[in-house]
Amino acid sequence: MNTLLKAALLLLCASTLSMASEVLAVVNGQNITTEVAPKNFKSMDRALQKKIINRLIEKRLASDYALSTPISESEEFKKTLKHVLQMNSDLKDKKEEEKFLANILKKDAKIKGYTEEQLYSKKGLLAFDFLVNEQADKIKAALTQKELKEYYELNKYKYDTPAMKELLTIVVEDQNKANTIIDELAKSKNKLETFRALAQKYSLAPSASKNGYFGKIPTEQLNDQLKPLLKDLKKSEYSQEPIKTEFGYQIFYILNDIAKFNSRFELVKSKVENEFMQQKVKQWASDTIKKLKQEANISIKYL
Numbered sequence: 001m002n003t004l005l006k007a008a009l010l011l012l013c014a015s016t017l018s019m020a021s022e023v024l025a026v027v028n029g030q031n032i033t034t035e036v037a038p039k040n041f042k043s044m045d046r047a048l049q050k051k052i053i054n055r056l057i058e059k060r061l062a063s064d065y066a067l068s069t070p071i072s073e074s075e076e077f078k079k080t081l082k083h084v085l086q087m088n089s090d091l092k093d094k095k096e097e098e099k100f101l102a103n104i105l106k107k108d109a110k111i112k113g114y115t116e117e118q119l120y121s122k123k124g125l126l127a128f129d130f131l132v133n134e135q136a137d138k139i140k141a142a143l144t145q146k147e148l149k150e151y152y153e154l155n156k157y158k159y160d161t162p163a164m165k166e167l168l169t170i171v172v173e174d175q176n177k178a179n180t181i182i183d184e185l186a187k188s189k190n191k192l193e194t195f196r197a198l199a200q201k202y203s204l205a206p207s208a209s210k211n212g213y214f215g216k217i218p219t220e221q222l223n224d225q226l227k228p229l230l231k232d233l234k235k236s237e238y239s240q241e242p243i244k245t246e247f248g249y250q251i252f253y254i255l256n257d258i259a260k261f262n263s264r265f266e267l268v269k270s271k272v273e274n275e276f277m278q279q280k281v282k283q284w285a286s287d288t289i290k291k292l293k294q295e296a297n298i299s300i301k302y303l
Contacts, residue, residue: 021115024053024302027060035117053302061292063124071134072127081126085119128285136281143273152265152272159263159271165222165230166256167214168195171205171248178242178249185238185251195238195253204248216258226252233257 021033034041036056041049071077114122152159172178181198188194199212207213219231229239235257242249265272 022302024300025057026297026299026301027057028064028297030060030064031117032056032060033117035115036121049302053300057298058289058293059121059125061296062128062289063121065288065292066127066131067124069127069131071130072123074130077127077130080130081123084126085122132281132285135284136277139277139280139284143276148269148272148276149265151276152268155272155275156263158275159268161258161261161263162218162220163260164216164218164256164258165233165254166216166258167230168199168212168253168255169205169207169214170195170199170203170212170251171245172202173204173248175242175244175249177202178251181251182238182240182242191236191238192253192255195251212253213255214252216256230254 021035023031023033024037025032032053036059037052038044041052044052066072170178170181172181181202184198185191185194196211200208202208203212205212219227222230225245226243229243230252233239233252233254235254238253239251242251244250
């Protein structure tokens with residue numbers, strides 16, 4: 001009876017483990033399971049599951065690669081890893097803390113609150129982040145002004161600002177109502193606050209809940225009907241007559257009249273460098289993982 005009971009319990013335990021952890025893919029002989037997938041993974045549609053499995057494969061490859069490099073032995077990495085994992089632990093005393101800190105650096109470390117796979121992933125991805133930062137330092141050290149200027153010239157449009165109008169608007173059904181609103185604005189001493197209040201009270205547009213705020217729009221992108229009526233209006237001015245549009249009768253208020261800005265390299269150099277660095281580092285990470293995938297033995301088990 002005891003033997004049968006033990007067998008039943010073993011089967012129950014095996015069944016529970018298999019339900020809790022299911023193999024999604026095998027990468028270079030190592031299982032990737034649902035332990036590192038989102039908790040709602042099984043309820044997702046197939047297309048999203050496929051994307052997540054692919055991402056988990058990339059994370060595993062990145063982890064394996066990073067943990068095989070000297071970066072994982074650096075004191076800075078160890079210090080950061082201890083800090084990250086210690087934040088999620090419940091340590092009672094200094095002795096327990098010392099034991100915890102020594103344990104997490106072991107290859108087969110086991111820590112309360114993490115499965116072995118989850119802990120490996122956390123360590124590996126942190127190590128890969130360190131590699132990314134190391135690569136960023138190398139790129140920055142080799143960066144020349146010539147390279148930066150060439151990047152700026154190719155992407156100058158991103159740093160220039162076209163002339164824009166920042167607008168408020170009121171939309172009403174009939175022209176008489178629009179004229180009444182314009183008359184009320186003309187009498188007001190604080191036209192901006194009056195416009196906002198009237199927009200909230202009368203406007204039929206969704207922007208009524210935001211005091212009529214329409215947003216910023218490049219002057220050149222105003223349609224043929226609005227451009228001649230609004231392009232010459234300055235900050236704090238408003239359209240003096242109702243404008244008939246497909247939405248009704250509209251009144252516009254110029255919250256800001258933003259002048260065109262033609263950038264110069266010296267003025268935006270810091271922003272250019274940051275974007276250049278981000279692009280280069282992202283490309284390095286992408287190329288590294290692509291190469292790892294090409295060389296890896298990968299088998300999808302779930303889909």
